[in-house]
Structure formats: structure tokens, C-alpha cells
Amino acid sequence: xxxxxIDISHVSFKYKGSEEGLLNDTSLTVAKGETLLLTGASGSGxxxxxxxxxxxxxxxxxxxxxxxxxxxxRDIGKAELYExxxxxGTVFQNPRSQFFSVDTDGEIVFGNENIGLDPxxxxxxxxxxxxxxHIEKLLGRTLFELSGGEKQSIACAxxxxxxxxxxxxxxxxxxxxxxxxxxxxxQIALWNMxxxxxVISEHRLWYLKDLVDRVIYMDSGKIAHEWKxxxxxxxxxxxxxxxxxxxxxxxxxLSPACGSNCGLKDSCxxxxxxxxxxDGIVLKDFFFxxxxxxxxxxKKSFNENDPDLSLCIQRLVLPKGAVIGVTGRxxxxxxTFLKCVCGLEKDCKGIIEDAGRTYKGKERLKLSYMVMQxxxxxxxxxxxxxxxxxxxxxxxxxxxxxxxxxxxxxxxKDKHPMALSGGQKQRVAIASAMAADAKLMLFDEPxxxxxxxxxxxxxxxxxxxARTGKTVLVATHDPELIELCCExxxxxxxxxxxxxxxV
Amino acid sequence: MKxxxxxKLYMILIVSAVVLMSATSPFLWGVRILMTLIPVIxxxxxxxxxxxxxxxxxxxxxLVLTFAFLxxxxxxxxxxxxxxxxxIVVQFLPCLITAWYVVRTTKIGEFMSSMQKMHVPxxxxxxxxxxxxxxxxxxxxxxxxxxxxxxxxxxxxxxxAAKMIEYRMIPLLFSCVNIGDELSxxxxxxxxxxxxxxxxxxxxxxxWADWLLITAFTSAAxxxxxxxxxx
Numbered sequence: 001x002x003x004x005x006i007d008i009s010h011v012s013f014k015y016k017g018s019e020e021g022l023l024n025d026t027s028l029t030v031a032k033g034e035t036l037l038l039t040g041a042s043g044s045g046x047x048x049x050x051x052x053x054x055x056x057x058x059x060x061x062x063x064x065x066x067x068x069x070x071x072x073x074r075d076i077g078k079a080e081l082y083e084x085x086x087x088x089g090t091v092f093q094n095p096r097s098q099f100f101s102v103d104t105d106g107e108i109v110f111g112n113e114n115i116g117l118d119p120x121x122x123x124x125x126x127x128x129x130x131x132x133x134h135i136e137k138l139l140g141r142t143l144f145e146l147s148g149g150e151k152q153s154i155a156c157a158x159x160x161x162x163x164x165x166x167x168x169x170x171x172x173x174x175x176x177x178x179x180x181x182x183x184x185x186x187q188i189a190l191w192n193m194x195x196x197x198x199v200i201s202e203h204r205l206w207y208l209k210d211l212v213d214r215v216i217y218m219d220s221g222k223i224a225h226e227w228k229x230x231x232x233x234x235x236x237x238x239x240x241x242x243x244x245x246x247x248x249x250x251x252x253x254l255s256p257a258c259g260s261n262c263g264l265k266d267s268c269x270x271x272x273x274x275x276x277x278x279d280g281i282v283l284k285d286f287f288f289x290x291x292x293x294x295x296x297x298x299k300k301s302f303n304e305n306d307p308d309l310s311l312c313i314q315r316l317v318l319p320k321g322a323v324i325g326v327t328g329r330x331x332x333x334x335x336t337f338l339k340c341v342c343g344l345e346k347d348c349k350g351i352i353e354d355a356g357r358t359y360k361g362k363e364r365l366k367l368s369y370m371v372m373q374x375x376x377x378x379x380x381x382x383x384x385x386x387x388x389x390x391x392x393x394x395x396x397x398x399x400x401x402x403x404x405x406x407x408x409x410x411x412x413k414d415k416h417p418m419a420l421s422g423g424q425k426q427r428v429a430i431a432s433a434m435a436a437d438a439k440l441m442l443f444d445e446p447x448x449x450x451x452x453x454x455x456x457x458x459x460x461x462x463x464x465x466a467r468t469g470k471t472v473l474v475a476t477h478d479p480e481l482i483e484l485c486c487e488x489x490x491x492x493x494x495x496x497x498x499x500x501x502x503v
Numbered sequence: 504m505k506x507x508x509x510x511k512l513y514m515i516l517i518v519s520a521v522v523l524m525s526a527t528s529p530f531l532w533g534v535r536i537l538m539t540l541i542p543v544i545x546x547x548x549x550x551x552x553x554x555x556x557x558x559x560x561x562x563x564x565x566l567v568l569t570f571a572f573l574x575x576x577x578x579x580x581x582x583x584x585x586x587x588x589x590x591i592v593v594q595f596l597p598c599l600i601t602a603w604y605v606v607r608t609t610k611i612g613e614f615m616s617s618m619q620k621m622h623v624p625x626x627x628x629x630x631x632x633x634x635x636x637x638x639x640x641x642x643x644x645x646x647x648x649x650x651x652x653x654x655x656x657x658x659x660x661x662x663x664a665a666k667m668i669e670y671r672m673i674p675l676l677f678s679c680v681n682i683g684d685e686l687s688x689x690x691x692x693x694x695x696x697x698x699x700x701x702x703x704x705x706x707x708x709x710x711w712a713d714w715l716l717i718t719a720f721t722s723a724a725x726x727x728x729x730x731x732x733x734x
Contacts (some may be wrong), residue, residue: 038534054692082697090692097682098689102636106612109704114611119704144639162693344650365654376678378651380670391655418677436655
């Protein structure tokens with residue numbers, strides 16, 4: 001019997017100011033060297049468990065804590081957080097907000113400097129980690145320039161450099177593409193081989209099923225089920241669907257053809273699914289580059305022959321009234337494409353034609369509406385109702401209520417948008433898009449970090465938008481979402497149109 | 504060229520002190536302009552051409568306006584306005600250029616270790632480091648918020664200045680608070696703020712370039728003060 005390195009015994013926890021407890025009398029032990037997966041719906045207590053193990057509860061997030069947590073022989077309630085730094089390492093969900101330095105080198109050594117190691121040892125550790133993870137090319141760069149996947153690699157390196165016995169990962173793949181997830185998978189496998197104890201909280205299951213020794217299913221603050229890793233990996237899709245989990249296997253809707261070798265040999269008609277111009281929305285001459293800086297007053301103007309284009313789409317016909325998944329690797333131009341289509345990049349002179357009308361320049365802003373990945377950026381007012389009214393040309397309360405009702409958020413009409421949950425905020429943003437009468441709705445990663453239930457809801461919503469005649473473009477890394485709702489896939493490769501095809 | 508953060512901080516200190524004393528003779532103006540040129544040259548050495556050029560351009564325009572076209576007794580509304588603005592630019596831009604150079608070229612690790620060498624309390628060091636870390640974040644957040652406003656056609660708040668600021672600031676504050684919260688949590692789990700004495704892999708040493716700049720700035724400041732008050 002191997003010894004237990006984490007021992008959570010009869011723990012209940014309630015965040016300060018909240019009525020309901022997030023954990024109710026939960027007990028869990030993790031053996032040394034074990035890889036444990038925590039899964040379950042959002043709000044079921046996964047993140048709370050992670051925070052209990054790394055000591056953020058009770059030292060950073062305050063609340064009422066009962067029971068005892070022992071990690072590697074230390075009583076978490078009494079230990080100081082900085083003592084735990086060399087014992088427990090945590091990789092967080094959002095790559096943007098977990099680094100402290102602005103340069104990669106500084107970030108990798110940050111933890112070791114904090115615990116006061118000798119600089120010589122720190123540099124040795126850094127070298128070892130860098131060669132182990134093959135991230136030599138990331139050194140000496142500014143963190144703000146890196147893609148999400150690269151940031152997450154640096155986060156992993158920074159945690160590894162402290163040589164902790166226990167590594168916690170809190171939804172680490174939320175913002176990553178397939179390639180970056182594959183790297184994360186290898187990283188976890190490496191930690192496993194080094195004998196680290198690993199606890200992962202995650203909604204995406206397909207990349208983890210060969211790695212985990214044990215799976216814990218959380219439901220409203222309790223451990224509802226517990227399976228052996230192999231047992232869990234063998235579950236059929238019906239069982240997974242019953243548990244409201246994301247699928248264990250995803251079809252290869254995303255992976256082939258999005259690489260160098262096209263997987264659709266027979267039907268490799270790249271633009272086969274493009275409808276006639278008459279039945280679609282036509283995009284013409286979308287060229288854009290980030291690389292060329294404006295000189296002072298010069299206007300940038302791009303054409304197809306420019307060498308360093310970030311986006312180069314000469315002609316594209318989007319099928320009307322359909323949900324179109326926009327895929328492609330991190331940093332390959334999906335977001336640029338969306339921004340150019342809705343007219344946010346002024347220097348992109350693309351033209352949109354719809355139903356005999358031509359939209360250029362600022363007119364594109366009226367035709368389309370983008371729901372951003374971080375919806376917090378687009379909620380401006382102090383109530384849901386005024387948020388929707390703000391988007392209308394003429395205030396029409398009746399229509400506003402109708403829209404809110406359709407989206408199921410009528411009851412929150414007078415609430416402050418920031419007081420709502422993530423999914424509800426997203427609906428408010430969609431409501432403003434509907435109020436603005438946008439024909440083209442763009443979504444940037446609407447399901448990153450969502451559990452299956454919420455993802456289904458989003459998919460349902462996207463489909464219903466398409467049914468009302470809107471054309472929906474959704475940039476996503478979630479193959480699950482594409483399977484749920486997309487009729488077409490549009491793949492962007494290095495800023496160029498990879499292909500567009502029917503699912 | 505790598506300068507010691509201490510030199511950079513010293514530069515900021517001297518430049519800030521000098522801009523607070525008004526230049527009263529052409530010679531003093533010369534000293535001040537020379538002091539402004541140093542950070543501009545440093546920016547060029549660091550290959551930050553756009554900002555170096557932009558700052559120089561702004562500074563020159565303001566200088567020319569102040570000297571050639573305007574004087575204290577310009578009395579039309581427009582002229583008064585312009586005197587005020589270009590005066591402020593000429594007076595304080597040197598400070599801004601230096602600060603820009605320092606923020607853009609100092610790594611947070613370097614900064615923290617230099618503060619520690621100067622025996623500044625950790626509380627202050629960490630707070631300042633977080634501020635430095637936050638500039639780029641604020642810029643990123645601000646630009647997405649501007650995008651969102653453009654999309655809804657409320658960039659100008661429907662002509663209402665208060666609304667224009669409100670729409671910008673509320674989402675910005677919310678997201679900065681959120682990011683700040685996550686950032687602190689992540690930093691704390693990696694041992695920031697512990698009682699252990701922090702070490703640093705950044706080796707700090709004053710090289711010839713540092714001494715040269717320190718000498719240059721010190722003498723410029725001394726010359727400025729002597730010529731202004733004692734001669």
C-alpha cells in the first residue's frame with residue numbers, strides 16, 4: 001500500500017458571502033505518484049478541491065472551512081503559503097493571468113527566486129527543464145507575444161522548475177488548440193514518469209483518458225462517483241452522455257486537412273461546399289497584415305501579392321443561415337479573420353456582399369456582431385435591459401423583452417450584467433447582437449472552459465440563431481461543439497482559406 | 504546595450520528633478536534638450552524606432568511652437584490653449600520619454616533584484632513590479648474594449664462624454680480586478696511574499712556605460728542648478 005500524499009478528510013467549505021456550501025463533507029486521499037482526474041459540471045467543486053490542496057483556501061480565498069487537509073505531511077490550515085511553493089505547483093486555466101514576469105526567462109525562474117535558492121542552482125534547474133521540455137526557442141521572448149499554447153508551456157516550465165512533488169492543473173486546456181493539447185498531454189505523461197502526484201480538473205476528457213489512474217466525478221460539492229482509469233476509459237458514449245460529460249473520443253473533424261497533409265484525399269475539393277454567390281454572403285478581398293507598422297500618417301493598404309499577410313482571402317462565399325465552424329491552430333488567423341469580417345480592422349478593405357447590397361468599411365460593423373471570448377469586455381451598462389436597449393437604433397422595450405425571453409434571461413432584466421454567471425453574460429451579449437439586427441453573428445471561442453451541459457446549451461442557441469436566418473461563424477477549438485452544431489467547417493491555415501466543407 | 508536598473512532609476516530621478524525647474528536662459532534650454540536626447544538615443548539603440556521618432560517629433564513640434572509662434576502674452580483663446588499645451592509637453596515630455604525607455608527595457612526580475620539591492624522593502628518592490636506587469640495587460644484589455652464599443656457604435660457614448668468614459672472604464676476595471684486576482688493567486692502559489700530572502704539570477708553590475716550615464720546626468724543636473732541659481 002503506497003502512502004497517501006494528499007489527505008482531505010471530511011471537508012466542508014463555504015466561500016465568504018455565499019449562502020450555499022461548495023463542498024459538503026468531502027473526503028479524498030491521493031496516493032504518491034498517482035494521476036487523478038476530477039471532472040463534473042461547472043460549480044461542482046472541482047476548483048475548490050484544487051484550491052484546498054494548494055492552500056489558496058483558506059489562505060487566499062476566505063470562507064468557512066471545516067475538516068482537515070494534509071498535504072505531504074503538512075497541515076494546510078497551519079502551513080504558510082510560501083512553504084508550500086516547493087511542494088505543490090499549480091497550472092491555472094487562463095494562460096494570460098498566471099505569469100508574473102513579462103519575459104519568459106524571468107518567469108521560469110520566478111518561483112525559485114522566491115524561495116531563495118542559490119542563483120547557480122536556479123540556472124541549472126532552468127537549463128534542465130528547458131531541455132526536458134524542448135522550449136529553447138521560447139527563451140528570451142516577451143510573454144505577451146506568445147500564443148496561448150506557448151504561454152501554457154511556460155507556465156508548466158515555471159511550475160516544474162520548483163520541482164514540486166504534487167502538480168495540480170485547473171482546466172489547463174481551456175484555451176488551447178489540438179497541437180498545444182498534445183504537448184500538454186506529453187508534459188503530463190513526463191511528470192507522471194518522474195513520479196509526481198498529479199491532480200487535474202478538466203472538462204475535456206479525450207486527451208486524458210490514457211493518462212489517469214483514477215477518476216473522481218463531482219456533483220454539487222460531493223464525490224458522486226469514483227472509477228479506475230482503465231474502467232473510465234472504456235465507458236461507452238451513452239454512459240458519458242448520461243453523466244453530462246464531454247465525450248471521451250472526438251472524431252477527427254478538426255485534425256486532418258488542417259495540417260500539411262490533407263486527410264480528405266478523395267473529396268479534397270477545397271472549396272467544394274461553397275454555395276453560389278446568390279445564396280450566400282460573399283466576402284471579397286480580405287487582406288490584412290499585422291507586421292507592417294504604419295509610418296506616421298500613411299494608410300496601410302494591402303493586396304494579395306504582399307509577402308507577409310496575416311490574412312489573405314480573395315473570395316469566400318458563406319452559406320446563409322448556417323452555423324459555420326471556423327477552425328485552425330492557435331495564432332493562425334482565426335481571430336484576425338473574425339475581426340476583419342466585422343470591420344474592426346480598419347485597414348482591411350474587404351467587401352461583403354449580401355442580397356444585392358455591398359458593405360464596405362464601417363458598414364460592415366452594422367452587418368455583423370461579434371461575441372467575444374471574454375464577454376466582460378462588451379457589457380457596458382448597469383442592467384441587462386439597458387444593455388439590450390443600447391444596441392437598438394430606437395428603443396423598443398417590447399422587442400427587448402421578446403429577445404430576452406427567447407434567450408431565457410428575462411428574469412434577470414434588472415440585474416447588473418456583471419452579477420450574472422459566465423453563461424448568462426454570454427446570453428446578454430447575444431441578446432445585444434440580436435437587438436442590433438446583425439445578419440452575421442461571429443463567436444470567438446464561445447465554449448472554452450464550459451462543461452458539456454453548457455456547451456450543449458450554446459450549441460442549441462447557435463442552431464436556433466441559424467434557424468432565424470442569421471449566419472453564424474464560430475471560431476472554436478472544441479471538436480465537440482462542431483459535432484453538436486456546425487453544418488460547415490471553414491479552416492484557416494496561416495491566414496489563408498484552407499477549405500470549407502460540409503460536416 | 505544593457506544598463507543596470509539602478510542607473511535607469513537614477514536617470515528618472517534626475518530628469519524628473521530637472522523638469523520641475525524651469526529653464527530661463529538659452530543655455531539652460533540647451534542642457535535640458537541634451538538631457539532629453541539621451542533617452543531618445545537609448546531608445547534608438549534598443550531598436551525602438553517608432554517610439555523614438557514619435558517622441559522626438561512631438562517634442563520638436565512643441566519646442567518650435569513654444570519658441571517661434573507663441574509667447575506669454577499671446578491672448579487669443581486658441582493661442583492661450585496652445586501655449587498651455589505645448590508648454591506642458593516641452594516641460595514634461597523628457598520625463599515621459601525616460602520613463603517609457605525604462606519600462607520598456609527593464610525585465611521584472613532585474614527590477615526586483617535591483618530594488619532589493621537598494622534595500623527597498625518587499626512590499627513596495629512587489630507593488631511596483633505588479634504595476635509594471637500590468638501596463639501591457641491594461642493595453643490589451645483596453646483595445647478589446649474599444650473594439651467592442653466600435654462594434655456597438657458607442658465609441659463616443661452617443662455624444663455624451665460621461666457615458667463615453669463610463670462605458671470604457673467599467674469593463675476595464677472589472678477585467679483588471681479579475682486578472683489581478685488570478686495573477687496574485689498564481690504568484691502566491693509560487694512563493695511570492697514569503698519570509699525567505701529572495702534571490703535573483705540576474706547579475707547586476709554597474710558597467711562603464713552605467714558610470715558614463717550616471718556621470719553625464721549628475722553633471723547635467725549640477726550644471727543646471729548652478730547656472731540657474733548661483734550664476
